[in-house]
Structure formats: structure tokens, C-alpha cells
Amino acid sequence: MAGQLLQPGYEENKLQRVSKLLPCRDVQSSMLLALMGEPEQYSYPSIFIYGHRATGKSHVIHTLLKELDIPYATVTCVECVSLGLLFEQVLFSLFGPDSATLLSRSPSLSDFVRVYKQLCVQNPAKQTKYIVLDRAELLRDMDANLLPAFLRLQELVEDNVTVILLSEIVWDKFRPNTGCFEPLLLHFPDYSKDELQQILSEDSHPSYSTELYSAFINILLGVFYSVCRDLRELRHLAALNFAKFVEPLESGKVNESETHKLWRNIEPHLKKAMQTVYLREVSSVQWEQQMEKEAGAVRGLSAHGHVELPYYSKFLLIAAYLASYNPARTDRRFFLKHHGKIKKTNFLKKHEKTSNHLLGPKPFALDRLLAIFYSVVDSRVAPSASVFSQISSLVTLQLLSQVGHNDQLDAPKYKCAVSLDFILAISRTVSFDIVKYLYDFL
Amino acid sequence: MSKRKVKETHMTVGECISQVQTILRQRFCHQRLPEKPMGIESQHKHLLELLRRTAVHGESNSVLIVGPRGSGKTMLLKCVLRDLLEVKDVNKNVLQVHLNGLLQTDDRIALKEITRQLNLENVVGDKVFGSFAENLAFLLEALKKGDRSSSRPVLFILDEFDLFAHHKNQTLLYNLLDVSQSAQAPVAVIGLTCRLDVLELLEKRVKSRFSHRQIHLLSSLSFRQYLDNVILQLSLPPDFADAKFFEEWNDSIKRLCKDKSVVDVLEKHYNSSKDFRSLHLLLMLVLSQVSVCKPSIKPTDLLEASRVCVADSKANILHGLSVLELCLIIAMKHLSDIYEGEPFNFQMVHNEFKKFLQRKSQSIYNFDKPVVMKAFEHLQQLELIKSVDGSTGKIHKEYQLMKLMLDHNQIMEALQKYPQCPTDVKQWALSAFG
Numbered sequence: 001m002a003g004q005l006l007q008p009g010y011e012e013n014k015l016q017r018v019s020k021l022l023p024c025r026d027v028q029s030s031m032l033l034a035l036m037g038e039p040e041q042y043s044y045p046s047i048f049i050y051g052h053r054a055t056g057k058s059h060v061i062h063t064l065l066k067e068l069d070i071p072y073a074t075v076t077c078v079e080c081v082s083l084g085l086l087f088e089q090v091l092f093s094l095f096g097p098d099s100a101t102l103l104s105r106s107p108s109l110s111d112f113v114r115v116y117k118q119l120c121v122q123n124p125a126k127q128t129k130y131i132v133l134d135r136a137e138l139l140r141d142m143d144a145n146l147l148p149a150f151l152r153l154q155e156l157v158e159d160n161v162t163v164i165l166l167s168e169i170v171w172d173k174f175r176p177n178t179g180c181f182e183p184l185l186l187h188f189p190d191y192s193k194d195e196l197q198q199i200l201s202e203d204s205h206p207s208y209s210t211e212l213y214s215a216f217i218n219i220l221l222g223v224f225y226s227v228c229r230d231l232r233e234l235r236h237l238a239a240l241n242f243a244k245f246v247e248p249l250e251s252g253k254v255n256e257s258e259t260h261k262l263w264r265n266i267e268p269h270l271k272k273a274m275q276t277v278y279l280r281e282v283s284s285v286q287w288e289q290q291m292e293k294e295a296g297a298v299r300g301l302s303a304h305g306h307v308e309l310p311y312y313s314k315f316l317l318i319a320a321y322l323a324s325y326n327p328a329r330t331d332r333r334f335f336l337k338h339h340g341k342i343k344k345t346n347f348l349k350k351h352e353k354t355s356n357h358l359l360g361p362k363p364f365a366l367d368r369l370l371a372i373f374y375s376v377v378d379s380r381v382a383p384s385a386s387v388f389s390q391i392s393s394l395v396t397l398q399l400l401s402q403v404g405h406n407d408q409l410d411a412p413k414y415k416c417a418v419s420l421d422f423i424l425a426i427s428r429t430v431s432f433d434i435v436k437y438l439y440d441f442l
Numbered sequence: 443m444s445k446r447k448v449k450e451t452h453m454t455v456g457e458c459i460s461q462v463q464t465i466l467r468q469r470f471c472h473q474r475l476p477e478k479p480m481g482i483e484s485q486h487k488h489l490l491e492l493l494r495r496t497a498v499h500g501e502s503n504s505v506l507i508v509g510p511r512g513s514g515k516t517m518l519l520k521c522v523l524r525d526l527l528e529v530k531d532v533n534k535n536v537l538q539v540h541l542n543g544l545l546q547t548d549d550r551i552a553l554k555e556i557t558r559q560l561n562l563e564n565v566v567g568d569k570v571f572g573s574f575a576e577n578l579a580f581l582l583e584a585l586k587k588g589d590r591s592s593s594r595p596v597l598f599i600l601d602e603f604d605l606f607a608h609h610k611n612q613t614l615l616y617n618l619l620d621v622s623q624s625a626q627a628p629v630a631v632i633g634l635t636c637r638l639d640v641l642e643l644l645e646k647r648v649k650s651r652f653s654h655r656q657i658h659l660l661s662s663l664s665f666r667q668y669l670d671n672v673i674l675q676l677s678l679p680p681d682f683a684d685a686k687f688f689e690e691w692n693d694s695i696k697r698l699c700k701d702k703s704v705v706d707v708l709e710k711h712y713n714s715s716k717d718f719r720s721l722h723l724l725l726m727l728v729l730s731q732v733s734v735c736k737p738s739i740k741p742t743d744l745l746e747a748s749r750v751c752v753a754d755s756k757a758n759i760l761h762g763l764s765v766l767e768l769c770l771i772i773a774m775k776h777l778s779d780i781y782e783g784e785p786f787n788f789q790m791v792h793n794e795f796k797k798f799l800q801r802k803s804q805s806i807y808n809f810d811k812p813v814v815m816k817a818f819e820h821l822q823q824l825e826l827i828k829s830v831d832g833s834t835g836k837i838h839k840e841y842q843l844m845k846l847m848l849d850h851n852q853i854m855e856a857l858q859k860y861p862q863c864p865t866d867v868k869q870w871a872l873s874a875f876g
Contacts (some may be wrong), residue, residue: 034733048761154472192861227817434559
């Protein structure tokens, strides 16, 4: 945090406060300040800032603009379902509450520029105004002329205004067909491991020493850093798992200096958190409740392949899986008693040799499903309506999916939509060895 | 700025720098008009003559200014208008209507804007018109009945002309060009566009009414001229308040442009694009580094600025990926190498990744499939990979076919720069077959 921000035109104590608020972003904030220049000087018409999630893009911009009392409007594009909302927010924050009423209902870009100009004439200000558009990638999905117009807004409204776009996606993906005004590109690099450590250690727990907390952060980063570098996500995980980390300390089993024991205690929990909390399979509240309930027994939640199905439905699903992942020509080999000898290598055409588990399920006809079903199920089943209704309930459960239109009544086609792990679990419950019947695993 | 222009000839360094910033920023960021347009004198003369005929003699005309982005179309037009308005008689007589294809997205809005810019809102009032042509004719008629006996000339300036061609039936263009063709009222229609094929966009009836006069702005700047232009852009105007600082600054700029490394950098920029806008971008970055403690431009500033300008943004994004995501990218790279750019799906990538893990005895990257899936989805969110067919509906997301949007070199380069890249991952990337 040694870097001191310097820029004429702003009060020194304000700049100092800003640099305290922006740890590990000295280079970026001083670069931005330099580009902005003194309050009255022009800045580049549009600046595009990109970088990964949680690299401080919005934070740096907002802190700078807010703390230095620069007139600015900030809009998150996710909130703007219509153009009108976007324009309203910009005018509201730049010119005060009355201004937005000047816009007509469902305003066009032309209206916005006209009102903006009009307001500029009414209350002239010399300071550079800033319009910050967060999540700017969503602008691409709005009107085609919106993005090019915002990029050259300074020229269109003839005012001292700079548009700052923030996005995670690189500029190359924004450029329209016929080109547009090229903004100034700035990159916010990701935090290094040391910087993450420094930032995360700042929000330490009041009743424990900072050293302990930073040791905890060190362990946390050791587990998660190779998967996730998102500061927000890491912070969330840190907050959730800290209680678990200090549990042995509170019960008095270990003291603070025995970091190795603490590490042994927390590591399986962090691994588990990676499987559940990180994937958002449970909300953090649920996770906390679950932690309270089962103190000790570590079991990942990811085994949610717990679906109770009727006996025949299970076989139907198995049959569907076989039909989806085996080539139709191999059915003879699996389900006929005297099929003779068929070798794997020269039996199939070339394109069928690549594993079907890589290419995904193939569609199959109802007849084939039933034929396989009758040969895998061990008792005799009559082709009754109940079997057919079970097929359609499997479709409703999204374990099967129907291919093509629903109106094909006589020869519907299906695809199996479950994973290998799921079907293995299912076939275990009915003690059916599905691997023996899968062509890919021969 | 005007306040500071008191007759004192000596200012502190801080004030001087502040002045420099103000003046140069107006040039780079605000597109301040130069005294004389550089390198396009003939076009300037041509256009000025054309518009003068409309303004003074009441001849109707239509013209297109065509040139790539940042080549100075607007600058040329604005210079011409500025010079035109200096001519006596023209100043009070001529009317201007500025339309922009980005703003006036359909003809109804455009007509409203024309009415507003001609100050005819109260004349039109609540009148209802049968057709667009009728409305426009009424507007022009209204101008005729002004205090002068003859009608006042109107200059219609259509920025982003190609976008107007996409309006329904091209009504606006048809009517404007029709008026300019028949001697109803003296109008000049000036279109600015970056599309060379703009005439192909026009309907036949619209095209036939256009005068087919085009002014091309294709920059033919030599590097020598480009360099002179850089000096000109960075130098201070002679009316700068502090004479001593003025000389020092301009000398330092001249010295700067003789430096070998600076010339190299500028030549590289010149070879990639000659337009002024990208030059301004570069110079703006240089200028922002000038401060009280560093009151002149050093060659290193320019090198630094050019590094920022030409930085490959995708490589920057790759730099911030986690190790797992990087591994997936490498797996995709191998897949595209083996199958010659055929699309892949998650299942294949995961398989490739697993193969890599199996070859190592101790694997620290033993992640569950859902964790890998999340990393894969993050890559998709960053648009580093893209699904081949737009419909995401029915196909299982693991089997959705994807395409890698990165270059072979980009990946290798990013890998070199990656902080603390595990050696085995690096070796895996270098090996020919996954």
C-alpha cells in the first residue's frame, strides 16, 4: 500500500483516503487518475475496463469517483430491462431527480441525447462527468446502435463526459460489424496469491489473533487456489469455514501454535466444502445447519443420485441407457443367446469406434427400448399400459428426453439423459451388472 | 483557461503542466479542430466549393464522404462548415440539420428531429400529414415563407449514412435526395459513412436520385508526414502563456521524435493503422504520464503506452485463470490439434484431462467432475469457448459441442507468462499428443 496517489486538482487528504481504501490496486488507480486528469480537463471519451470477476473493477471506479466528489452516474446493465430505465438512471444521477421526468415514455436514444443536451444548457458545469456502465457485455444484447452511441457520447451530446464500461469479456467480442469508436482499453489483472492473502487477512475475527486468521487463510488458499481465484467466493468460503477451524481451540484440545493439528482438523472439511458449497449445491445456511447436525461424519452431498423409482422404471431406465449408448448393431451380441462370435475390432464401422460415452446419447425408437427392456428384466412382463405410462413419467422426471416433436404418436424417439454414475447406482439397487452390457467397456 | 491568460509571462511548473494538459487533452479527447486539415487539402477545397454553391447560389447538391473509421470525415466536414460560415452572407442565411444514424433510428424520429432543428415545431403544431413527403415538403415550404423572398438553403448532414439505408423503404433518403434533385428548395445532402459499398445498399429509385459525387478519404500519409504530425500534435501553440516553458517543451518533443526507439514504436503503429484516432489514443496514454514531478515526455513513456495499446487482451484474461481452467484449455488445445479443429464437448475434454492425471503418479488436481464442470462453465462465460450451434435447449450440457476461440500461439504465450505454472502442466501443453 506504499504507493501514494498524486494528482493536482484534488485534495491531498482525500487522495490519501482513497489509496487506503484500495489495497493492491495502486497501479490501476493511479493510472485511472492520470487519465481522468484535473476535474475540468477532458478525459478520453470512452474507457473500457476488463478483468476477471472480483478484481476490483467496480470498486476502484466507484471509490475514486465517490471519494473525490466527481459527478458520476453508475448503472448496472443487468437492472436495465428497457432502455428507458438506463437513460432515467443516468439523467437522475447526473442532473437530479426532476430531470428524468423530461423523458417521454419508452424514450429512444435520440430523446435521451436531446434531453441531455437541454439539461446541459440549463445547468452548465465545467467538471468532467462520468457514466459508468457495469456488466457492459449486456449492452450488446440491447439495441444495436446503443453501444456505438455510448462510445462516442461525448461527441453526440457535446458535453465533457466520459463513459466507462466495465466487463469480464474482452473488447474483441464487442466490436460491431462496421466498427465503432475504439475505446481506451485498460486491464485489471487478477490478484496474485500474496495479494489475496493480504486482502483476505484483513477481515480477521475480533476474538482471535490476526496471525491465526492469516494462517487459516493460508490453508484455505492452499486448497482452493488452484480451482478458484475469485476473491468474493474465497471470502465467502473463509467466513463459512472459520468456525470449524477454531472448534478445537474453543474446546481447549489444541492451542494456537499447533498449526499442524489445526490443519489436520480442517482439511477434510475444506475438501467437502469444495464439493458442496463451492458448487452451490446447498445454500450457506443449509450448510451451516448440516455442519451442526453431523459433527464428524464427512460425506459429500454430491451423491444426490438418490432417486426412488419403481422396479420396472429402473429397468426401463437401464434399457434406455443401453439403447442410447450402444450401437444398434451390437444388440444382437448382447441380448441373443447364440450370436456366434463377433469380435469387437472389425465388427463395427470406423466412425462407431470412438467411445459413445464421449459423444453423448443417441436417440432410439420405442420398439428398441421395449425389446431391450424385455430381455434385461428377469420376470415376464406384459406390455401393458402401466409400462408405457412409466416411460412417459420418466420423460416428465427428465430422466429420458423425447426427441423431435411431441406429436409423433406411433413411433416416438427418446434419449437417455442420465449420467453413467447415476445409472450405475440404479443398476446396483436391482443387482444388474450394466457394465457387462455396455459396448464401450468391453 | 481564459482566466489564466493574464499577461504574466512567468508561471510555476505546476501551472504550466496544467495548461499543457488542458490544451493537449482538448486535441486528443475532444477532437478539437485543427487550424488546417492535414493531408486532405484537395478534398477540403472540393467540399467547401460545393457547399458554397448551395449556400450562396442556392444550388442543390448531394455528396457522400467515404473513408475508414478515424480517417477524419467529421473533422473535414466541421472544418468546411467553419470556413463556410466565415463567408459573408452565408452566416445568417444557411440552416444546418445534423442527423446521426445511431440516434435517429427510424424516419419518424428523424423527421421530428428535423422539425426541431429547423425550429418549426410551433408551425407544424397539431397538423396531421398524409405522407412523409408531404410533411417534408411542408417543412421546406415553411422555410420559404420566411422574411426573405426566396427560400433559405438547408444543409442536411447525415452521419453514419449507411444506417439510414436500413430504414423502412428508405423514405427519408428518398425524399431528401428527391428534393435535392428537383429544384424545390436549395438543399445539400451530405452523407458520412465508413462503408465503401454504401451505394449498393440504396434502392434503385434512391440511387438514381443521388448525384454520385463521392469524396474519398483514403489516407496516403507517408511515415515522414506521420512523424511530423506527431510532432505537431504534441507541440504547444505559439500563444502559450509562458514563453520559456513553451520553447523547452517544443524542443523536448522534437528531441523525442528523433529518438531511435520512439521512431521504431511509431513506425510499428504507423504500419498497423494510419488513422488519427489510434494515434490520439497512444498520445493520450503518453500525456497522462506527464506530471509536475516529470514535466516532459520520455521515450520510455511512449514505449509503455504502446505496450498498453497493443496488449493482447485474451492473453491478459488467460493470465487470470485458475490452474484447473488452464488445464482444461490445454486439453481443448490438444483435442483441436488431434481432430483438426473439430468441435468438442465437455465429456471429451474431461476425458483428456483424466488421461493427463493418470499419467502422473501423484495427482494434486484430483477434482470431482462437477468442480471441473464449473470451471468449464466459467470458460464459457468468459466467451473463451463458444457453443457451435446456438440452441442450447435439448442437448445435455456435457455433450454440447464447443469451439475454442483461442489461437495456438496465444495459449503458449499465456503459459509462458503464467505465474508459478506447474512444470508438468507446461510439459503437457508442449507435448504433441495429449
